[in-house]
Amino acid sequence: MKDGFLKAAAAAPKIRVADPAWNALEICKALDSCYAQRAKLIVLPELCLTGYTCQDLFLQERLLEESLEGLQAVLEHTKGHDALTFVGLPLEKDGKLYNVAAAVQDGRILGLVPKQNIPNYGEFYEVRHFAAGSREVSEVDVLGQTVPFGGNLLFSCRNLKGLVVGCELCEDVWVMDPPSTALAKAGATVIVNLSASNETVGKDTYRKSLIAATSARLLCSYVYASAGDGESTQDLVFSGHHMIAENGSVLAEAARFENETIFSELDVHKICHERRRMSTFVPENTEHCVRIGFTLEKEETRLTRTFVQTPFVPSDEALKKERCEQILSIQAHGLKKRYEHTGAQTAVIGVSGGLDSTLALLVTARAFDLLGKSRSDIIAVTMPCFGTTNRTYENACRLAQTLGAKLVEVNIREAVQVHFRDIGQDMEKHDVTYENGQARERTQVLMDLANQSNGLVIGTGDMSELALGWATYNGDHMSMYGVNVGVPKTLVRHLVAYCADTCSENEKVLCEVLLDVLDTPVSPELLPPEDGKISQKTEDLVGPYELHDFFLYQLLRCGFGPAKIYRLACRAFEGIYSKETIGKWLKTFCRRFFAQQFKRSCLPDGPKVGSVAVSPRGDLRMPSDASRMAWQKELDQLPE
Known part of the structure; x- marks a missing residue:
């Protein structure tokens, strides 16, 4: 439960149709396997105590009595266990039969939730046996307990902030107005679904998209358990297709036809953050709902779910290519509109032979093609100075030439030397003034060339640099339109690689240049080279960009604090970076992120391309003088 994580399980015991005593034993075995994995929320299928396929046997008094005896056996088995468990069974109330989910914990029934939407089409004939449940909460006496009964039940955890569980059954999620919508509006952050969804060709794909989309639409976690092996195959087959989803992503999915139990950790705090930031998620009056409190034993949930190292870059190759093309189109169309x-x-672009300026030049070429303008109106400016190496200089020149841009060289060594003489800067003192003086001279050259040619200076800096403040204020920090402002460094690399991979047969030279740019260390090249090679490597100074992009995503997109970010990073980068290294660069990231907001507060225009951005006019409204001390408290507790 530490950091808001809750281990959930979905299981389908191998049942016998119409044999509640046997099924209760199998349910208890399934619960034991879940207890062994420290699951705190366990969901079993619809009508699992009897089997979903009992048909007219549901009307038999003997089956209903046995079902209650089976529930009693399950209750006895849960004593001493704090896991909130949902079990399906038929239940008679006021002369009518209902398909219900019993929420049980530590030998007690906390509540009974009836199925509200009873299907009577296709292969389903539930109306023959079951009445539709009401959302209104009443009471029913079951096994010596007076228990709340109704759809508007919310199971609220007393000691895990934000954990509120709502329940629906099978068909409920397939209808136009599912109960889960009202439950989520009333505060449910987790929805469980006890289901018996049979298999037909292609139904699994639709079912998966339905559960994922529901969790995204409701900004919730969704635990779905479906009937499996043991159900009657007289006319239907059930596969045990369990799923655990969270905010649109499927965290775990059972292999069909294997009666597999699945586990994953729900991130309750992340769900709460999503709801806080989404102004269109509007809670409703909860007076109609009955909240039932329960308590979980506090413990550190062992994480089994994975956390991708590059959250801005899809792991699937086909999706990555599609995403790269989409991002390049967003960048190019944004620039196209600015010219119109x-x-x-x-267009005036400073080209250095590095990744960022390469991407900016590629995007500008696309934009000019869209405009029907000649690429010769793109002025690619190389401005060698004290730190320029032959490799980057040659790559910058070849890139401009192969793309059809006009190459202009302005050697700024003499101008910088004169400037340093004017301000009394020692040429041998390689400090921040030495570095930034070159960056600002380059920006001045670009701005003046743009004035001469009725042009716009195209910014090259990326979002990762802006997050860290790794930009010279009023130097490379400034432009007239920043095409890379919404692109993190890890994604810049993949965009350039995509452009290289999609080069035609007639663009072999361009492909060669792009591949060499990708192989070149990231550097501002502001310090003199050593033996002709780059001496100033950015990632040696501020840390690996793959770590910083991971930190950036977890901080801004998920709203996590340093301790949780550190925990997730240690899991994601296990075997790649030591815990000490991760902690060191996380401290650097947080320090720079807060200290450098003043640079982000006056960013040039540029297009947002993903779910995270740092523009002061869009995603990040942050005071330039905000204190980081609340975050520093957690950072100070990280291991050295």
Whole structure:
């Protein structure tokens, strides 16, 4: 439960149709396997105490009595266990039969939730046996307990902030207005579904998309357990297709036809953060709901779910290619609109032979193609100075030439030397003034060339640099339109690689240049080279960008604090970076992120391309002088 994680399980015991005593024993075995994995929320299938396929046997008094005896056996088995467990059974109330989910914990029935939408189409004939449940809560006496009965039950955890569980059954999620919508509006962060969904060709695909979409629409976790082996195959087959989803992503999915139990950890705090930031998620008056409190034993949930190292970059190759093409189109169309609006004639780009300026030049070429403008109106400016190496210089020149841009060289060594003489800067003192003086001179050159040619200066800096403040204020920090402002460094690399992979047969030279750019260490090249090679490697100074992009995503997209980010990073990068290394760079990230907000507060325009952005006009409204001390408290507790 530490950091808001809750281990959930979905299981389907191998049942016998119409044999509640046997089924209760199998349910208890399934519960034991869940207890062994420290599951705190366990969901079993619809009508699992009797079997979903009993048909007219549901009307037999003997089956209903046996079902209650089976529930009593399950209750006895749960004594001493704090897991909140949902078990399906038929239950008679006021002369009518209901298909219900019993929420049980530690030998007690906390509540009974009836199925509200009773299907009577296709292969389903439930109306023959079951009445539709009401959302209104009443009471029913079951096994010596007076128990709340109704759809508007919310099971609220007393000692895990934000954990509120709502329940629906099978068909309920397939209808136009599912009960889960009202439950989520009333505060449920987790929805469980006890189901008996039979298999037909293609139904599994639709079912998976339905559960994932429901969890996304309701900003919730969703635990779905479906009937499996043991159900009657007289006319239907059930596969035990369990799923655990969270905010649109399927965290765990059972292999069909194997009666597999699945586990994953729900991130309750992440769900709460999503709801806080989504202004269109509007809670409703909860007076109609009955909250039932329960308590879980506090313990550190062992994580089994994975956390991708590069959250901005899809792991699936086909999706990655699709995403790269989409991002390049967003960037190019954003720039295209700026030219249509301003009537500017040229684009002026400082090309260094590095990743960021390479991507900016590729995007500008696309934009000019969209505009029907000649690429010769793209002025690619190389500005060698004290730190420029032959490799990056040659790559910058070859890139401009192969793309059809106009290459202009402005050697800024003499201008910088004069400037340093004017301000009394020692040429041998390689400090921040030495570095930033070059960056600002380059920006001045670009701005003046743009004025000469009726052009716009195209910014090259990426979002990761802006998060860290790794940009010279009023230097490379400034432009007239920043095409990379919404692209993190890890994604910049994949975009350039995509462009290399999609080069045509006639673009072999371009492909070669792009591949060499990808192989070049990231550097601002502001310090003199050593033996002709880059001496100033950015990641040696501020840390690996793959770590910083991971930190950035977890901080801004998920709202996590340093301790939780550290925990997730240690799991994601296990075997790659030591815990000490992760802690060191996380401290660097947080320190720079807070200290450098003033640079982000006056960013040039540029397009947002993903779910995270740092523009002060969009995603990140943050005071430039905000204190980081609340975050520092957690950072100080990280291991050295």
